[in-house]
Amino acid sequence: xxxxxxxxxxxxxxxxxxxxxxxxxxxxxxxxxxxxxxxxxxxxxxxxxxxxxxxxxxxxxxxxxxxxxxxxxxxxxxxxxxxxxxxxxxxxxxxxxxxxxxxxxxxxxxxxxx
Amino acid sequence: xxxxxxxxxxxxxxxxxxxxxxxxxxxxxxxxxxxxxxxxxxxxxxxxxxxxxxxxxxxxxxxxxxxxxxxxxxxxxxxxxxxxxxxxxxxxxxxxxxxxxxxxxxxxxxx
Numbered sequence: 627x628x629x630x631x632x633x634x635x636x637x638x639x640x641x642x643x644x645x646x647x648x649x650x651x652x653x654x655x656x657x658x659x660x661x662x663x664x665x666x667x668x669x670x671x672x673x674x675x676x677x678x679x680x681x682x683x684x685x686x687x688x689x690x691x692x693x694x695x696x697x698x699x700x701x702x703x704x705x706x707x708x709x710x711x712x713x714x715x716x717x718x719x720x721x722x723x724x725x726x727x728x729x730x731x732x733x734x735x736x737x738x739x740x
Numbered sequence: 741x742x743x744x745x746x747x748x749x750x751x752x753x754x755x756x757x758x759x760x761x762x763x764x765x766x767x768x769x770x771x772x773x774x775x776x777x778x779x780x781x782x783x784x785x786x787x788x789x790x791x792x793x794x795x796x797x798x799x800x801x802x803x804x805x806x807x808x809x810x811x812x813x814x815x816x817x818x819x820x821x822x823x824x825x826x827x828x829x830x831x832x833x834x835x836x837x838x839x840x841x842x843x844x845x846x847x848x849x850x851x
Contacts, residue, residue: 659838661841666843667843668827668841668842668843668844669784669827669841671838674838684838716783716784723837727831727839728774728786728789729786729839730786731783731784731785732783733782733783734782734783
């Protein structure tokens with residue numbers, strides 16, 4: 627049982643490039659989400675999904691797309707990278723969207739946009 | 741009042757000390773609460789859940805005060821390995837919704 631996995635661990639992009647951050651979980655969790663974490667800002671929700679085929683926007687969705695074609699995978703796409711997207715990105719999952727619902731986090735992806 | 745507020749610290753304490761953090765929340769309908777621990781450059785990990793008045797796990801005690809809308813985390817006999825950032829997490833009111841994370845309180849335990 628690997629839990630929540632994320633790839634890559636580190637990435638450097640040039641402004642305007644696109645890329646996909648991968649996230650997978652093997653716990654058959656219903657709910658998955660993406661956060662970004664910046665110094666002094668805490669964790670901010672980008673997008674989330676309450677099940678396969680269902681996604682919705684969080685607090686800071688601009689510049690990002692997601693899809694959820696399977697229960698296991700929830701990739702995050704950066705459409706045209708900007709320096710403001712330099713951050714640490716965490717994927718998380720939980721058994722349910724309904725309380726109580728502890729979230730389990732992946733190890734994170736450190737992204738730098740130059 | 742912001743949805744979830746925490747004192748950012750840092751709290752610098754000697755080994756063996758007792759330290760407590762508070763977290764205030766704005767939504768009186770929130771039912772269950774969590775404390776997460778985040779080590780430097782690592783992902784947040786669940787430390788404790790608080791579903792009723794409180795919860796105790798070894799040196800860690802979490803308490804909930806619904807009337808004043810705050811939860812607290814007490815760490816007794818602090819260890820060097822307790823050094824981390826502690827995140828307060830509050831669900832929205834009602835039975836479902838996205839968790840709301842506080843910005844965290846940084847603890848540094850010194851020899």
